[in-house]
Amino acid sequence: MLRITQVADGVHFAETKGVNWTLLTEGDSVTLVDAGYPADAPLVAASLDRIGRRPEQLLAVLVTHAHVDHIGGLPALLASAPGARVLTSEREARHARREFLEQATPRDVAANLWRPGVLPWALHIIRAGALKKVSVPAAEAITGTGPLDLPGRPVPVVTPGHTSGHTCYHLPDTGVLITGDALVTGHWTSRIDGPQRITPFFDHDREAAGTALGLLRPLPADILLPGHGPVHRGPVAEAVDTALGR
Template identity: 35%
Template sequence: MDVTELLPSRLYVLGFPVGQVYLWRGDDGLTLVDTGLPGSAPAIAAALRGLGHRPGDVRRVLLTHHHVDHAGSAAEIAGWGEVTVHAHAADAPVVRGAASGAPIRFTGDWERALYEQVHADLPDVPAPPVEVARELGDGDVIDLGGEEAVALAAPGHTAGSVAFHLPGARVLFTGDTIARAPGGEVMPGVFNADPAAAAVSMRRQLELDVRVTCFGHGAPLVT
């Protein structure tokens, strides 16, 4: 796992072989945006210690959606201390283990083949269930300890996909609603439950004033 500073002393990306976890340093402790695959918690804890923190300094987890490569370690991290798990109301039942997510609507054989390739080595099970202490709706504001994050409902990848916009810092966490290709191109996210809704959600985010865009997959974009 690689740790890269994106904003001095504030924002870091923890890069895993599959997906990314983002760390925001607030005045009251730490916020994690997504948690990686199951089993990622020890590596995340090691990264926090490397930055001079303890796992118990995590105050909140913001989940962009329920997929196992994003919510997979939320349950373990929630056990580190006083950690509030946030998820959109539409995905919260899936995160809690009380419901199943909608199936993917593949747009062609190419996407189905890509899905099979990407998921060949991933767990074929949901993320371990965890209690969602705060269910989010569009426009809800989350205090990150001196910085506000606005939850932007971004349905399409999942019914409850949500992006997080920090207007003061001009940072956007897209989850899997938008991705970045290995060549650097910004592209729509793939493997969507509702491709038409996903396209609308992407267009909405592209209208925001952002200097750092943090994708669920692909290198962050700093402008």
């Protein structure tokens, strides 16, 4: 399954059964945000093709966080896009290079198999390549502040908690906010729909992740593109309040 929705001028949201990514276009050039599981690599390539672009036109990949479901497709993609840079926060670049790992372990998953949806999710991610060891040695730290000189003019917003360097990307020109796993709208392991926090055992620091949502609340955005779940339309402040149960 691959569904692509153009949510704003030059902003394309790619949804799959397990995880999402976003493509930002300007002229012939593309910025990709996240890249799915290892088995999603063909779908990432297909998403570029579906919007009329080729891997060679990829200028950069922005990483929200370096879990295998968000960077798994990168090694295969970068082999056909040698000029593309991989960018994220300084802390998350180290995570992507696998200088350390902040990810739910098989033991964490086993301890949560009693939760609704966890067993089918676990079987799905095994098929998607979640047990593969994936790293991105070329990952670089974003320097400076303000919009990046890339298609979409994304503004990084570091939101530590889900991982210690998790980063969202705000697109002020289009009112879009790409939230990764800081704020999602659905998940295999959730019984609810709409803005919500990810299931607790996925967060590296649950308290910090909740605090980080406060950084998103004042942003002028009314199109939310999460790492899991469908696009959400409405003020980000309301989405944050819903996720926090306010």
